[in-house]
Amino acid sequence: MNRTEILSWLLETRPERLEELWRRADAARLESVGAEVHLRGLIEFSNFCVRQCGYCGLRADHRGLTRYRMSAAEIMECVRQAVDYGYGTVVLQSGEDYGIEREWMADLVRRIKVETPLAVTLSLGERSDSDLVAWREGGADRYLLRFETSDSQLYEKIHPALRGKPSDRIAILRRLAELGYEVGSGVMIGIPGQTYESLAQDISLFRMLDLDMIGVGPFIPHPRTPLGEAAAKLSAPPDQQVPNSELMTYKVVALARLVCPGANIPSTTALATLNRAEGREFGLMRGANVVMPNLTPLQYRVSYEIYPAKACVFETATDCDACMKRRIISIGRVIGTGRGDSRNPSRRLKDTKKKREDAPCVPCQHLR
């Protein structure tokens, strides 16, 4: 699918044509990643952040927010819950928090890998190369870093660089792939100033980056942020501005599946926030194959308020687990088992090549 076709789907309004898009995305999902829906246990372990992202409630300038950082013991408690619920992965997510030190994090990852069979996904923002190397060596399997938008001018406006540290998320994504991480990225949909053209470019970039995971969700304005306060003023002209709607999110989920058929794609909490009754299910029926039940202890969850009225904030981990599993079964899908690794064909090729390189050669084995 080229960029013009992507753009025409983004602009499509006829219900019968959209049914065709859902049908194609669902068929591609079934063929490439099967009927299983993988559960990734989400642990939002720190809400400290040095950044000033114009869209996010965790930005450093949001002084009213109560900040927390979970201890290793608290995180391990959540990790054990993930094992008990039968999940194959934990996702450790935080603000860009330099109070989380390289060695502390590497030790935590090592501990999870030694004590459990879980895959570990990290999402800690734009950390240094040495941090990313150390965590990979500690056993981290995957890294999530959304590029948010491929429009560089819009990106600079909504995601200001730190002094002396240009923000190049695309370069970091490429480096993560080199380090052997499964790489996840994505965008928000309907950022004020985001045009249909730039969203079509974002979707083409998913393919160019050959992503293993793609997370997309609607932009939800937070009143204590610059983008939340002035969303209307910052918008592109009405015929060009992408709406932050449920329908547009389904279109992007479906198109992401069609351009990267083997990727793991979550039906996100932001989508469930727009449609609590059926958002998750529609996401799963229109291309997604992953859900991320929240394991963050309730006392912290309310403070991980990246946008207001976030779904699943007041449910315990046990409630979240039961709710997600019920939803998966209600649409005739299967609860995933195992780690749910990437089915991206080029990733599998790289892994096989790596295994071959790492294996001792036959004559050496003989000598041993």
Ligand code: SAM
């Ligand atoms: N700090 C890390 C980072 O920025 O990659 C990880 C945590 S950050 C909260 C995770 C994602 O939340 C961001 O990549 C962004 O897309 C999303 N997000 C932040 N504010 C949002 C908002 N107002 N509406 C929707 N999604 C939002």
Ligand code: SF4
């Ligand atoms: Fe910090 Fe991530 Fe929020 Fe930006 S999106 S303010 S980096 S938590």
